[in-house]
Amino acid sequence: MNLIAGVERQLDTLAVQSLTRRRRTADSPCAPRQVVDGRSMLAFCSNDYLGLAAHPRVIAALHEGADLYGAGSGAAHLVSGHSRAHAQLEERLAAMQAPHLADARALYFCTGYMANLAALTALGSSPDATIFSEALNHASLIDGARLAKAGVTVYPHGDVAALETKLLESGAGTKIVVTDSVFSMDGDLAPLPALLALCERHGAWLVVDDAHGFGVLGANGRGALEHFALRSPNLVYVGTLGKAAGVGGAFIAAHASVIELMIQRARPYIYTTASPPALAHALLASLDIIEGAEGMERRAHLNRLISLLDDELKLKRWQRLPSRTAIQPIVIGANDEALRAASRLHEQGLWVPAIRPPTVAPGTARLRVTLSAAHTQDEVAQLAAALNHLETQQLERTAA
Numbered sequence: 001m002n003l004i005a006g007v008e009r010q011l012d013t014l015a016v017q018s019l020t021r022r023r024r025t026a027d028s029p030c031a032p033r034q035v036v037d038g039r040s041m042l043a044f045c046s047n048d049y050l051g052l053a054a055h056p057r058v059i060a061a062l063h064e065g066a067d068l069y070g071a072g073s074g075a076a077h078l079v080s081g082h083s084r085a086h087a088q089l090e091e092r093l094a095a096m097q098a099p100h101l102a103d104a105r106a107l108y109f110c111t112g113y114m115a116n117l118a119a120l121t122a123l124g125s126s127p128d129a130t131i132f133s134e135a136l137n138h139a140s141l142i143d144g145a146r147l148a149k150a151g152v153t154v155y156p157h158g159d160v161a162a163l164e165t166k167l168l169e170s171g172a173g174t175k176i177v178v179t180d181s182v183f184s185m186d187g188d189l190a191p192l193p194a195l196l197a198l199c200e201r202h203g204a205w206l207v208v209d210d211a212h213g214f215g216v217l218g219a220n221g222r223g224a225l226e227h228f229a230l231r232s233p234n235l236v237y238v239g240t241l242g243k244a245a246g247v248g249g250a251f252i253a254a255h256a257s258v259i260e261l262m263i264q265r266a267r268p269y270i271y272t273t274a275s276p277p278a279l280a281h282a283l284l285a286s287l288d289i290i291e292g293a294e295g296m297e298r299r300a301h302l303n304r305l306i307s308l309l310d311d312e313l314k315l316k317r318w319q320r321l322p323s324r325t326a327i328q329p330i331v332i333g334a335n336d337e338a339l340r341a342a343s344r345l346h347e348q349g350l351w352v353p354a355i356r357p358p359t360v361a362p363g364t365a366r367l368r369v370t371l372s373a374a375h376t377q378d379e380v381a382q383l384a385a386a387l388n389h390l391e392t393q394q395l396e397r398t399a400a
């Protein structure tokens, strides 16, 4: 009984700090109008930025993939689980990033979490290496750095000068700078051109986690490297395929030799069952959409919605962050106040998640609004009106 009591004490501690998380259960596909716990909601919380998760062509390709390749892969990639669909997907992804890399090759992973663990453990496999990690990096990069044998140092958010000082002072044999491209809880962009110039001067790798950029950034949706028109052999690109691409999994694109090293050495690649080939087959359809005219139209619509939200929100105390991406956080501050705001919105049929520590820094609990090309202008205007009204109500309550 003592063991259970110890666990329950930990849960109580979370509850007292308003840090308990709970799941809601969706009864319908990921879309702006979603049935959640039996109730119809207007959702602003997914990372399905282009609305491809329930796109008829992607769903049809998933069916077709199951007919062609069955339900499961049966084994790890290096045993017998590597299918033609995986190979085709990797070729396609490599071609997409080829303008930005030297001798590009791509490797498909089950999840972005695993791709990040793989990138950092494979590149940072020696105690003689140092990983320079941006302060607001995603948890999977933090865990990858912890798991690597390399030393780790954290540089302040967006601070290229501070990073340069650290690089100058470092005697590491291998230097690895790692950053999100679009910060997942703030929505701002890393200064990638300045970071790459610095990495080239110091002979460092630049690992870019483009989880929120792939499919969305760049004229052709190829992501952050296309957006900033970067090209370098120092780049190691991680794109995820469960967000804008609407399916699941992730990939690393880099010089062919780097990818070969991952295949030989990266444990999160080697020691796990290959994901169902049907997913890779479905992803070929979603890449067709991303790179085609429809993807361009979806990105243009998404950008109109981002501008619309910006125009319509009139907040006084709650803080907007300077984001031009689909991630539009509203910083409220206290955990309980952010939770209260989320539950008021929920009562009105609006689903916006409250994000609390440790995902964000203490005192910066926030509503994380995410927009999708599947939203309409009316839906975004409805959200903005609800947020404006809610803030006014809370200001009045504080004043009373």
Ligand SMILES: *Cc1c(COP(=O)(O)O)cnc(C)c1O
Binding pocket: 110, 111, 112, 113, 114, 116, 138, 140, 180, 184, 209, 211, 212, 240, 241, 242, 249, 250
């Ligand atoms: C979502 C996310 C990941 C993890 O990707 P999954 O495919 O969901 O495991 C990695 N990095 C960032 C910045 C993310 O937002």
